[in-house]
Amino acid sequence: MDVSSIDKKFLAKQEKLLTSYLSNILPVVRERVKSITREDFSLLSFHAQIGSSNNLYIDGVRTKFIDSEDFIAQWLCGLVKNVEIKINLGTFGKGRYNGADYYLIQYLKDLSIRDYVFTFLTRNFYRNFKERTRNKPDENLWSLWFGNGNLVWGLVIEPVLRNGCWTNDKSEMRRASYNYWTIGHIISTGLIDPTSDSPIKFSNPEDFLRFYKSVIIRTSNSQYEKEIADRYIEYLKHSNHLNQEPFLIPEFRYAGKEVKHLYRLDYTVLNSYVMKMTGFEISPASTHIHVERTKEKTQKLINFELSQEWCKEMTKRNSYFSKYGISTVTFTDTDLDNMDQCFQTIAGFLREKKNAPTTLYNAISEMELFIERYKL
Known part of the structure; x- marks a missing residue:
C-alpha cells in the first residue's frame, strides 16, 4: 500500500x-x-x-x-x-x-x-x-554544518545557491515531503559541499551509507567515534523504513562551515518527530580533562587547570543548548568500556517517535505503516 x-x-x-x-x-x-x-x-x-x-x-x-x-x-x-x-x-x-x-x-x-x-x-x-x-524547526537549524577540519558538509532543509552562498528557499521549506534531518532528507536534497555550486546527490540510501563510512567517518581520529558509526550503519541496515531514520550527525559544528570554529559535538541527533535535539560527547578524561606535567606543579595549580578544563567543557554544552536547544549526553571512561551500551543510548534517541504530539496526519501515517507492516 x-x-x-x-x-x-x-x-x-x-x-x-x-x-x-x-x-x-x-x-x-x-x-x-x-x-x-x-x-x-x-x-x-x-x-x-x-x-x-x-x-x-x-x-x-x-x-x-x-x-x-x-x-x-x-x-x-x-x-x-x-x-x-x-x-x-x-x-x-x-x-x-x-x-x-x-x-x-x-x-x-x-x-x-x-x-x-x-x-x-x-x-x-x-x-x-x-x-x-508539521513540526517546524528553529531557524538556527534550517542549515547545519558538520565535519572535521576543512572537510565540511552542509545539510539544508531546502538548499538554494544565491549570490554564491548556500541558503534556504523559504517558499519551499514548508512543502518539503521528507522529515527534516533524516536519511530521506539527505536523499532528497543531497549534502552541500561549500566549495561546489551543486549538491552531492545519492541515488539511494545504500549509496549514502557507503559515503558516510568511507568518506565522512574516515576522517575521524577517534576509534570510539568509528565504533559508534559502525553500529549506526548496522542499525540502519535493519530498519524497515530507512528513509525515515534520523541522521546521526558527526562533528556538528557550532559556528557553521568556518574553518576556525569554537566547538564540535562528536555526534548529534535532531529528531524531527518529537523535535528533540540531543548531542553526544565521547569524553575520556585523557582527552577532555587532563593536566600535563603534574609533577612540576602544585596542587593548587593543578586544581586551577582542572577547573579551567571543566569550565571549557560546560561552556561548550551551554552554548549548544542556548543557540540550538541541544542537550548533551556525555560518555565517560566507564561508559566507553561498553560501546554496545553507548550506542543503545543513542539508538533510544533515534527511535523516539511514538511520544510525538498526536495529530491526524501522524495518526493516519502510523495506521498506514501498521497496515503495511502486517499486510492487512
Missing part, C-alpha cells in the same frame, strides 16, 4: 465537502460582497482577496498549527495587526486602492461573508494539511 494514500483520500473528501458548501452559500455571499464593493462580483478576485495575504498574516514557515481553527485564529490576528499598523501610519482608509485588508475587515463584519471566508480558509488548511501541521 502506498504510504499516505488513506490520508489523501480523507483530505480529498474534506476538500470536496467544503467546496460543495462554498458553492451552496455563494449566491447569498455574492450579493453581500457586491453591496460592499459597489462593483461587479468576480469570484477569482474575491478568493484572491482572502488568500493572497496568507503569508503576510501568518508565518507558515515557522508556525505549526494545531487545527483549522488555530490556523484561522492566527490568520485573523495577523489581519488585525496589519490593519492596526496601517491605521497608526495613517494609510488605512476607504477606497478601492487600500488593499485586500480593507475589504476583508468589511467582509468579516457580515456574518454570511464571514462564514464563507472561514470556510475558504478551512479548505486552504486541508489543502496544505501536512505543511500546516
Whole structure:
C-alpha cells in the first residue's frame, strides 16, 4: 500500500465537502460582497482577496498549527495587526486602492461573508494539511554544518545557491515531503559541499551509507567515534523504513562551515518527530580533562587547570543548548568500556517517535505503516 494514500483520500473528501458548501452559500455571499464593493462580483478576485495575504498574516514557515481553527485564529490576528499598523501610519482608509485588508475587515463584519471566508480558509488548511501541521524547526537549524577540519558538509532543509552562498528557499521549506534531518532528507536534497555550486546527490540510501563510512567517518581520529558509526550503519541496515531514520550527525559544528570554529559535538541527533535535539560527547578524561606535567606543579595549580578544563567543557554544552536547544549526553571512561551500551543510548534517541504530539496526519501515517507492516 502506498504510504499516505488513506490520508489523501480523507483530505480529498474534506476538500470536496467544503467546496460543495462554498458553492451552496455563494449566491447569498455574492450579493453581500457586491453591496460592499459597489462593483461587479468576480469570484477569482474575491478568493484572491482572502488568500493572497496568507503569508503576510501568518508565518507558515515557522508556525505549526494545531487545527483549522488555530490556523484561522492566527490568520485573523495577523489581519488585525496589519490593519492596526496601517491605521497608526495613517494609510488605512476607504477606497478601492487600500488593499485586500480593507475589504476583508468589511467582509468579516457580515456574518454570511464571514462564514464563507472561514470556510475558504478551512479548505486552504486541508489543502496544505501536512505543511500546516508539521513540526517546524528553529531557524538556527534550517542549515547545519558538520565535519572535521576543512572537510565540511552542509545539510539544508531546502538548499538554494544565491549570490554564491548556500541558503534556504523559504517558499519551499514548508512543502518539503521528507522529515527534516533524516536519511530521506539527505536523499532528497543531497549534502552541500561549500566549495561546489551543486549538491552531492545519492541515488539511494545504500549509496549514502557507503559515503558516510568511507568518506565522512574516515576522517575521524577517534576509534570510539568509528565504533559508534559502525553500529549506526548496522542499525540502519535493519530498519524497515530507512528513509525515515534520523541522521546521526558527526562533528556538528557550532559556528557553521568556518574553518576556525569554537566547538564540535562528536555526534548529534535532531529528531524531527518529537523535535528533540540531543548531542553526544565521547569524553575520556585523557582527552577532555587532563593536566600535563603534574609533577612540576602544585596542587593548587593543578586544581586551577582542572577547573579551567571543566569550565571549557560546560561552556561548550551551554552554548549548544542556548543557540540550538541541544542537550548533551556525555560518555565517560566507564561508559566507553561498553560501546554496545553507548550506542543503545543513542539508538533510544533515534527511535523516539511514538511520544510525538498526536495529530491526524501522524495518526493516519502510523495506521498506514501498521497496515503495511502486517499486510492487512
